[in-house]
Amino acid sequence: MTFVRRTAVAGVGATDFSKNSGRSELRLAAEAVCAALDDAGLTPADVNGLVTYTQDTNQEISVAREVGVGDLTFFSRVHYGGGAACGTVMQAAMAVATGVADVVVCYRAFNERSGRRFGQPDARLGGEPSSQGLEMSWHVPYGLMTPAAWVAMFARRYMHTYGATSEDFGRVAVAMRRHAATNPAAWFHGQPITLDEHQSSRWIVEPLHLLDCCQESDGAVALVVTSLERARDLRRSPAVIAAAAQGAGAGQAMMTSYYRDDMSGLPEMGVVARGLWAQSGLTPADVQAAILYDHFTPFVLSQLEELGFCGRGEARHFIADGGIELDGRLPVNPHGGQLGEAYIHGMNGIAEAVRQLRGTSVNQLQDVTNILVTAGTGVPTSGLILTRD
Amino acid sequence: MTTVSDGDLEALAERLIAEGEVRGEPAADPVNLPMIRHWVDAMGDTNPIYTDPVFAAAGVHGEIVAPPAMAQVWTMPGPRGGKTTRSTVDDLLAAVNAAGYTGVVATNCEQTYHRYARLGDLLTPATRLTSMIGPKLTALGQGYFVTWNVTWYDADGEPVTEMLFRVLKFRPRTRGESGNGAASREAAATAAREAASRPAAPGATAQAEGGGPAKGSAGPGSGGGRRPYPLKPAKNQDTEFFWEGVAAGELRIQRCGDCGALRHPPGPMCLACRSTATGYTVAAGTGEVYSYVVHHHPPVPGRETPFVVAVVALPEGVRVVGNVVDCAPEDVGIGLPVRVTFQAMDDELTLPMWTPLDEPAGGTR
Numbered sequence: 057m058t059f060v061r062r063t064a065v066a067g068v069g070a071t072d073f074s075k076n077s078g079r080s081e082l083r084l085a086a087e088a089v090c091a092a093l094d095d096a097g098l099t100p101a102d103v104n105g106l107v108t109y110t111q112d113t114n115q116e117i118s119v120a121r122e123v124g125v126g127d128l129t130f131f132s133r134v135h136y137g138g139g140a141a142c143g144t145v146m147q148a149a150m151a152v153a154t155g156v157a158d159v160v161v162c163y164r165a166f167n168e169r170s171g172r173r174f175g176q177p178d179a180r181l182g183g184e185p186s187s188q189g190l191e192m193s194w195h196v197p198y199g200l201m202t203p204a205a206w207v208a209m210f211a212r213r214y215m216h217t218y219g220a221t222s223e224d225f226g227r228v229a230v231a232m233r234r235h236a237a238t239n240p241a242a243w244f245h246g247q248p249i250t251l252d253e254h255q256s257s258r259w260i261v262e263p264l265h266l267l268d269c270c271q272e273s274d275g276a277v278a279l280v281v282t283s284l285e286r287a288r289d290l291r292r293s294p295a296v297i298a299a300a301a302q303g304a305g306a307g308q309a310m311m312t313s314y315y316r317d318d319m320s321g322l323p324e325m326g327v328v329a330r331g332l333w334a335q336s337g338l339t340p341a342d343v344q345a346a347i348l349y350d351h352f353t354p355f356v357l358s359q360l361e362e363l364g365f366c367g368r369g370e371a372r373h374f375i376a377d378g379g380i381e382l383d384g385r386l387p388v389n390p391h392g393g394q395l396g397e398a399y400i401h402g403m404n405g406i407a408e409a410v411r412q413l414r415g416t417s418v419n420q421l422q423d424v425t426n427i428l429v430t431a432g433t434g435v436p437t438s439g440l441i442l443t444r445d
Numbered sequence: 446m447t448t449v450s451d452g453d454l455e456a457l458a459e460r461l462i463a464e465g466e467v468r469g470e471p472a473a474d475p476v477n478l479p480m481i482r483h484w485v486d487a488m489g490d491t492n493p494i495y496t497d498p499v500f501a502a503a504g505v506h507g508e509i510v511a512p513p514a515m516a517q518v519w520t521m522p523g524p525r526g527g528k529t530t531r532s533t534v535d536d537l538l539a540a541v542n543a544a545g546y547t548g549v550v551a552t553n554c555e556q557t558y559h560r561y562a563r564l565g566d567l568l569t570p571a572t573r574l575t576s577m578i579g580p581k582l583t584a585l586g587q588g589y590f591v592t593w594n595v596t597w598y599d600a601d602g603e604p605v606t607e608m609l610f611r612v613l614k615f616r617p618r619t620r621g622e623s624g625n626g627a628a629s630r631e632a633a634a635t636a637a638r639e640a641a642s643r644p645a646a647p648g649a650t651a652q653a654e655g656g657g658p659a660k661g662s663a664g665p666g667s668g669g670g671r672r673p674y675p676l677k678p679a680k681n682q683d684t685e686f687f688w689e690g691v692a693a694g695e696l697r698i699q700r701c702g703d704c705g706a707l708r709h710p711p712g713p714m715c716l717a718c719r720s721t722a723t724g725y726t727v728a729a730g731t732g733e734v735y736s737y738v739v740h741h742h743p744p745v746p747g748r749e750t751p752f753v754v755a756v757v758a759l760p761e762g763v764r765v766v767g768n769v770v771d772c773a774p775e776d777v778g779i780g781l782p783v784r785v786t787f788q789a790m791d792d793e794l795t796l797p798m799w800t801p802l803d804e805p806a807g808g809t810r
């Protein structure tokens with residue numbers, strides 16, 4: 057009953073990525089779902105499952121109504137912000153593998169720039185005595201209330217522990233913007249940056265500069281998950297799900313896990329990594345490219361370490377000299393990531409992974425057999441390894 | 446938790462009293478009609494000599510004058526602190542706090558009016574520490590009475606208003622000690638809230654002397670009503686003790702009633718033995734910066750940027766998040782020794798914050 061190598065992503069779809077979509081979030085969701093179904097060669101009538109994020113404002117039934125999905129036998133939500141991305145695929149794959157649903161669409165749609173911006177402080181974060189409100193209440197009253205600030209607290213400790221510098225973080229931004237520069241779908245298409253520009257960009261929350269932070273975007277992405285057997289009969293080459301894992305660590309908090317023994321790693325990504333390698337039977341050496349969640353540059357370094365691509369504290373050497381660029385030892389985010397393409401809460405990265413396996417990416421890499429994808433960092437998260445059939 | 450002895454305090458007080466009168470920053474604005482209008486409106490004082498030029502011109506002063514009880518208003522910093530000069534009183538109270546006398550309650554406020562302030566008067570306050578008496582055992586706990594005088598001078602250096610102010614600085618009772626229980630905790634909480642608006646005198650009486658108007662309009666609330674701080678914590682049964690502690694000037698850490706293990710942030714169970722017999726201990730109030738950030742952008746409600754937030758590692762073995770204050774952001778670094786300080790954010794919320802341990806003003810070296 058395992059989903060490993062028995063399920064696949066059969067279709068991907070997206071809207072344009074912008075700073076002001078001019079459309080409702082429900083319309084964005086509906087457009088992306090239709091595009092993904094078209095890509096797969098399926099119709100809404102084939103769908104009986106929908107999965108999204110708890111943070112998505114579009115109910116599964118609303119999306120189903122708009123696009124003409126009939127009976128739903130599976131609907132689910134994954135929590136923890138961008139940490140949900142690969143988790144939606146995992147839950148869809150579980151539903152398919154267990155026979156609960158045949159075709160499940162995962163979607164994420166928002167006007168995150170023109171509507172509610174996650175980067176802006178929200179005084180209500182600490183207001184409710186829910187377990188999350190209480191967690192936030194140890195931080196929000198002190199003005200520690202933006203994602204950049206929460207990440208910066210880890211970044212400072214990481215720099216102290218391993219001797220990493222702001223320039224090391226900058227090299228991630230430079231790589232992502234280089235990739236986005238040749239991706240017409242990217243917001244920063246044609247706009248590469250230099251390390252000097254990174255260093256001279258203004259402080260957001262020290263030690264993070266403006267160019268350490270991803271953009272805020274409007275847009276939607278949808279993915280069609282079905283059985284590998286069915287996917288083989290559809291329009292595109294299937295992206296086989298070789299592994300899909302979620303993870304939260306001991307003492308986990310939402311962006312503010314400052315009370316665990318060590319603040320210089322991402323233990324939750326370690327949980328995901330162990331799941332991915334165990335399920336797939338692969339090792340880091342078997343992976344030709346990675347899509348690493350890059351809402352802020354420092355966590356790209358921590359992820360390389362947690363996933364086993366390099367040792368603890370060694371990521372700054374791993375990324376040096378273009379190590380994660382298109383021609384590097386491990387190309388990361390060929391589409392430009394969330395720093396360069398768009399911030400669609402990690403879902404656009406999964407779509408890029410599928411394109412790389414199909415050989416249809418604008419920045420196509422040679423000989424990609426296995427590609428690893430991660431979701432939101434600093435929160436309970438998830439990951440995928442997708443492979444060619 | 447005490448880093449300053451009573452003997453140290455008394456020596457410090459003697460030295461600071463000997464410094465005599467210390468001038469503060471002049472008022473940001475001269476005495477002006479718009480501020481008078483706001484104040485009399487808030488106080489419900491309808492006497493036209495304060496606001497009606499025609500009526501005032503015909504009266505004994507021949508022009509509009511400010512209500513004498515507004516004296517403090519002209520030089521009071523705003524809710525975000527504003528520009529202030531440290532005074533001998535601040536120095537002494539910081540040391541008294543550091544010695545564990547963290548509670549405060551205003552006991553006396555007497556104002557003497559030399560003349561009415563007129564529109565255009567630019568007032569400058571000067572503060573003189575006059576006495577520290579104690580330690581005395583009071584209903585609130587062991588404490589010192591600290592008394593000071595503030596005189597507001599006009600541009601010619603002539604006194605306009607004088608004020609005697611006295612507070613009781615006391616060591617709050619801990620849970621289980623005899624005393625008024627909830628009542629004393631409430632008093633301590635009230636007192637802690639007042640600490641930041643000092644030398645405002647909520648509930649104090651204004652005594653007019655020297656020919657001033659007998660109408661004492663500096664009644665209850667003249668110094669209160671601070672703008673509500675927008676970033677409120679959520680609280681529940683598991684975390685209330687922490688915020689009650691902060692209001693009483695204590696940094697409390699959850700301590701298991703069965704195995705004694707500490708945890709922060711607090712929660713319903715002991716993380717070591719799962720006991721629900723939770724209690725707390727009071728932290729020594731020192732720590733070391735474990736990590737920190739300097740927030741520049743975007744603007745945060747209720748805050749001026751840049752500001753520093755740190756994860757502070759306590760010697761008790763837990764970490765606490767809070768702001769580092771009273772020093773420049775560039776002076777903060779990992780490993781910086783800090784001590785706790787309590788800052789009233791508005792009339793309801795006090796937050797524990799951190800200040801460099803060797804910061805000179807505290808007298809804790």
Ligand SMILES: [Zn+2]
Pocket residue numbers: 701702703704705706715716717718719720
């Ligand atoms: Zn215990």
